[in-house]
Amino acid sequence: MSLQMKLSAITLDCPDPLALAAFYQEATGLEPHPKSDADFAGLCGEHGLLIGFQRVDDYRAPRWPDQTVPQQFHLDFDVDDLDEAEARLLRLGAVKPDHQPNEARWRVLTDPAGHPFCVVRGD
Template sequence: MTLPMRLTAVTLDCADPEALAAFYQRATGFELHPASDRDFAGLTREDGFFIGFQRVDDYRAPGWPGRSVPQQAHFDFAVDDIAEAEAVLLELGATAPEHQPGGARWRVLLDPAGHPFCLARK
């Protein structure tokens, strides 16, 4: 049996919700949710999809690619030009880990809170 479910939101744990929301807002162009505050911030896409960022005391960033602190989840973004998108995201505060398992097919970056995310060609 398949339920008629539609994914409407994803929420990430972090130490600074406002800062992480600002990073992803600049990266995606999503709108900052008006109810965002110190403990929970959110971004909304025009179709209603929501990305939330919630403050967690003693937050520990994922240890990617190691598993000492599992990555738990990650985003995949489709871009026209991987190298160009990577350069922009690095300027916005992302970092590029040495381990890159995707070769030329995709690129792994880490957001300012340490969550891995991937860039792949559209």
């Protein structure tokens, strides 16, 4: 008998869980988890997947593409229009690093806590 696992949550460390959850809520339209608080906030995704945001004291944001504080992972979001998505996310508080490895296909942005994420042109 093999052990079966189902991914239930992706959790990002950050200094302010409610603020980062609000950014991703505006960006994705996902609903806030009803038990979100100042130490752990969440957004309810498809098929029960939770995106969580966990308070970490002395949080240090990843430095992309510099690896002084390396990224551990990043999120990718499919979009219909890269320019429109980028503009909207920048208005919400994302930052666009200068280094863009393939700007015609995807854009690397960082969220308000410094985590890199990508918006990818859906095909």
